[in-house]
Amino acid sequence: MRRSLPMPDVPVAMALPRTALGLAGHRRHAWLWIGAGLSAVVIGLAVGPSADEAGIGWLSDMAVFCVGGGPVAVAVGGATLVNCRRMRRVLAAHPWTACAAVGIPPGLGSPRVVLRHPASGDLILLTVSTVAPRYHLANPDPGGVLWWCGDPRTGGVLAQPGGEGLLWARRTRTARTRRSDVQAAEQQGLMDRPSPVQPQTPAGDMAGHGKALDLSYAAMVEPAARRGFPGPDGASPPHAPDIRVLPPWWRVRALLEVSQLWPTAVNAAFAVAMLLTWWLLARDAEIDVPLILAALSAFNALRFGRRAVHGVPAVKALVRAARAPVPVPRRYVLLPGLDDGLVLVFFPAHGGPDDLPEAAMEVNPPGTSKHPWRGMPPQVGIADLRGWLDDGPTVVPWIEGRPLWPRHRYETVNLNDQQDREYFAALVGGASAQVR
Known part of the structure; x- marks a missing residue:
């Protein structure tokens, strides 16, 4: 591995104002962690003995929690300070x-x-x-x-x-x-x-970089064919439910994740279990740890429940779109995303190799959590878009009779936008999209 050395006449990273402000903010958060941890220990030691003498069980338990958790916060803050010093040395010696x-x-x-x-x-x-x-x-x-x-x-x-x-x-x-x-x-x-x-x-060079990219249909087909996906392409996922004939959408893994119902239900059930444990077993013994755990789980249930308030309607909208009767065909190129997902790039259904992309959509892999690549469709073909392009838009692509559930909505492509060009350049790569 070659060592990254500063280039001549290139300013070091610390010379960038945003970087200097970011490092100062990082150091400030480290001291906040340390201060909060020390305060928790002091409060716990001050309140704990009095709470024991007064027989206030829940306050005694909170004091024990503060004394035990305070050093953890101090350790996190100390480690963050050490990292801040390391970062300052590096940022003052190397460029971005x-x-x-x-x-x-x-x-x-x-x-x-x-x-x-x-x-x-x-x-x-x-x-x-x-x-x-x-x-x-x-x-x-x-x-x-x-x-x-x-x-x-x-x-x-x-x-x-x-x-x-x-x-x-x-x-x-x-x-x-x-x-x-x-x-x-x-x-x-x-x-x-x-x-x-x-x-x-310079900014002028950035614009020149974007204009040299070839993002035609033929240019995208080449890297799609060159990159393979792991797993048995074309094999159906086991027990894959058909949302068109199966009413309970929560049996579809991707939809259940979007809805946020599962973490909400798990945290709510744990909160109820801890509350019952405290009421039946620990209340008479004045042990309030289950009650504290119940409160924390209830807080998490509320936090995920707020997401579910928006997630469930979004899932229902996707289900309605997936069952729309009239599909709109589009040519597609399926590319690996920039994380663990996939990106469908859409082109006009009837066109030639020089057509430019008209829309794109990030979708989930079709398989299970352990085998996400099972059931992969062909990397180039025709997709049936079901839904409403003018409503949201809310669209679900179907390929060979199976849906690919979207992570984000259907978005039209503007190749005059620098961010869109850089995004597609990162997706395509290869000689056809090299900056020339």
Whole structure:
């Protein structure tokens, strides 16, 4: 792996005002964690003995929780401060480099990313060190780009384009994980993507980059055929329900995830179970831990329930669209998305190889959670769009008698927009979309 060295006459990352402000805000949040943790410990030690003497069980339990949780908050704040010092050293010594990127879903561990250095073509495999609420910052932007500053061997800083939302990242340690991440990045076409515009490139050059892209139907068919999806293409997912004849939509995994009903129900059931446990077993013994757990679960149930208030109507709208009687045919090209999803790019049904895309839609893979690629349709063909293009628009594409459930709505393409061009360039990659 080559070392990322500052280029001559290129300003270091800290010279960017957004980066300096982002680092200051990160340091401020670290001190907030430390202050909150120390305050919790002091309050717990001050209130706990008095609550025990007065026989106030719930207040005593809260004091124990503060004394136990306070050091955890202090540890999080201390680790964040250490990362701030590391980031400051790196940002003062290296420039920002815009890299094509692939995010690896975190699962049970920290999120990981794979970057491709624009100059050398080396792959940089990194594991992000941050708390769960900031995991989303490790996802590449819609153009599949992250900014990188540092040395791949000793660690560095990741950020969204613009230099904000700073994350400390280190080299992914185990060889097995690195091999798996490289394979995932190759499957998502990281090696075929064009190099993104660098932060130091003048705006005029950026416009010139976008005009050199060939985004015709023929240019998109080539990378779609070149990239294969894992799994038995064309094989039907086991027990796949047909939404046209099966009324209960909650049996469809993708729709159940969109509705947010499952996490709402699980948290509500756990809250009720803890409340019953406290009422039947712990109330007389003045043990209030189940009551605290019930309150936390009820809070989560309310949080997911607010999402379900919007998610359930959205699912019902998708079901109505999927059952619409009159489909609208469109040619499509199916490409790997910039994360773990898919992107359908639509073209006029009757046209030639020089047609430009008229719309795009991000969709979920058709398989199960363990085998998401099962039931993959052909990568090029005709899709029947069912729904209403002028209502939302709410559209569900059907291919070979099976729906691909959308993650986002049907969006028309504006190739005069720089963000749209960069997004499609990241999707297509390869020689046909190289910046010339």
